[in-house]
Amino acid sequence: MRNTLFTAPDVQRGIYVNGLAGIRPLIPTDPDALEAAARRRMSPEAYAYIAGGAGTGLTMTANRRGFDPHQLVPRMLRDVSVRDYSTSLLGMNLPLPLLLAPIGVLEMVHPAGDLPVARAAASLGIPMIFSNQASVPMETCAAEMGDSPRWFQLYWSKSDELVVSLVQRAERAGCRAIVVTLDTTLLGWRTRDLDLGYLPFLQGRGIAQYVADPVFRRLMEQPEPALPGRNVTFQAIRALIGLTRRFPGSFWGNLRSGAPLTAVRKFISLYSRPSLTWDDLAFLRAHTRLPVLLKGILHPDDARRALDAGMDGIIVSNHGGRQVDGALGAIEALPGVVAAVAGRVPVLMDSGIRTGADMLKALALGASAVCLGRPYVYALALAGQAGVVAALQHLAADFELAMALTGCAGIREISPDLLHRRAGQ
Numbered sequence: 001m002r003n004t005l006f007t008a009p010d011v012q013r014g015i016y017v018n019g020l021a022g023i024r025p026l027i028p029t030d031p032d033a034l035e036a037a038a039r040r041r042m043s044p045e046a047y048a049y050i051a052g053g054a055g056t057g058l059t060m061t062a063n064r065r066g067f068d069p070h071q072l073v074p075r076m077l078r079d080v081s082v083r084d085y086s087t088s089l090l091g092m093n094l095p096l097p098l099l100l101a102p103i104g105v106l107e108m109v110h111p112a113g114d115l116p117v118a119r120a121a122a123s124l125g126i127p128m129i130f131s132n133q134a135s136v137p138m139e140t141c142a143a144e145m146g147d148s149p150r151w152f153q154l155y156w157s158k159s160d161e162l163v164v165s166l167v168q169r170a171e172r173a174g175c176r177a178i179v180v181t182l183d184t185t186l187l188g189w190r191t192r193d194l195d196l197g198y199l200p201f202l203q204g205r206g207i208a209q210y211v212a213d214p215v216f217r218r219l220m221e222q223p224e225p226a227l228p229g230r231n232v233t234f235q236a237i238r239a240l241i242g243l244t245r246r247f248p249g250s251f252w253g254n255l256r257s258g259a260p261l262t263a264v265r266k267f268i269s270l271y272s273r274p275s276l277t278w279d280d281l282a283f284l285r286a287h288t289r290l291p292v293l294l295k296g297i298l299h300p301d302d303a304r305r306a307l308d309a310g311m312d313g314i315i316v317s318n319h320g321g322r323q324v325d326g327a328l329g330a331i332e333a334l335p336g337v338v339a340a341v342a343g344r345v346p347v348l349m350d351s352g353i354r355t356g357a358d359m360l361k362a363l364a365l366g367a368s369a370v371c372l373g374r375p376y377v378y379a380l381a382l383a384g385q386a387g388v389v390a391a392l393q394h395l396a397a398d399f400e401l402a403m404a405l406t407g408c409a410g411i412r413e414i415s416p417d418l419l420h421r422r423a424g425q
């Protein structure tokens with residue numbers, strides 16, 4: 001059965017009435033408190049991987065601070081008694097202009113990985129973008145989602161055959177768009193992970209889309225050389241056992257065949273293609289009938305090139321500040337991209353969305369919808385599927401109030417007029 005996105009007053013009432021009985025909300029409504037609570041539940045490695053960014057974290061700061069100069073100007077005496085914040089995007093009807101950003105390796109915070117997120121998203125009709133680095137194969141998640149919308153995010157690997165296979169699987173799994181993430185042709189310099197010496201993929205985490213793929217399985221038949229410089233320590237043996245246990249199939253069979261290690265090595269050698277250029281996009285265009293969106297665009301000229309390449313949408317994003325330290329905040333990049341695109345395709349905004357006001361500001365600056373990232377992972381860590389549902393309901397309620405209290409009864413009423421740019425910014 002589909003949960004409803006309760007109206008904001010219902011959500012508030014539920015929380016306050018529970019408060020009378022001494023019951024606190026399932027997860028904190030304040031985004032910083034949510035992160036702090038989740039941190040206490042997570043291993044240091046998981047927290048570092050999820051919360052961390054590139055270098056000194058300047059881009060993550062820019063993603064948040066970038067909202068500040070844009071101030072909302074609420075308008076009065078507009079009838080907002082009947083509110084409808086549904087919208088349509090690439091032929092899909094959404095209950096609100098929100099999607100779940102693709103986030104890999106969710107098994108780090110929940111044993112069932114992506115599944116509780118897929119169930120939560122489907123229960124609310126909010127689209128989930130399956131990550132190429134998911135912990136659960138897309139087919140398994142899709143099977144839990146009925147006809148609820150999902151998209152697939154692609155990392156363009158060194159094997160075009162694998163790219164085609166992933167995209168075809170996404171089509172068969174009922175995904176309604178392909179998102180190509182462009183900003184991760186190499187892994188950013190992530191100091192928190194480096195200082196812990198921790199990369200989940202080496203433990204066989206976050207490679208479920210690959211090991212479930214027939215082309216990848218075939219490619220595994222040409223094994224890669226061992227990774228250099230590993231010492232046989234207690235930790236290394238433990239990691240090998242964990243990897244072998246997590247791999248599909250029987251533990252002893254996996255240990256004998258060495259398939260888990262072979263898969264990790266193959267993944268490392270294939271996962272991204274730094275040689276990718278604009279010309280390659282025609283290949284993808286020719287291999288799918290789904291709309292293709294580019295994620296990671298920050299420069300207006302790149303947005304124009306995306307249009308020239310026949311892309312169907314753009315996601316303005318800096319990968320949550322995980323790739324380039326000192327990059328501009330995504331919200332700062334949004335107006336330039338919106339102007340370059342001039343309404344020809346939808347522009348989505350991702351990186352730094354935490355509140356309903358953030359959503360409203362992004363929409364007022366011309367975004368068609370936004371993607372929610374880390375907060376849903378924190379909610380998953382704290383309370384599984386129910387936590388993700390709560391996080392989405394909190395954000396939806398916050399958005400509803402931001403809209404209603406600035407005088408907008410529907411998405412169409414949002415305009416740049418709602419924003420004031422703080423002097424000197």
Ligand code: FNR
Pocket residue numbers: 049050051063101102103104105131132133134153181295317318319320321322350351352353372373374375
């Ligand atoms: C990501 N992101 C990401 N993006 C993508 O295209 N494919 C992926 O597999 C992942 N994996 C991933 C893991 C983790 C732990 C994080 C935090 C992020 C980036 C993600 O889609 C999104 O761009 C950011 O999360 C947005 O930043 P905020 O709003 O979460 O800070």
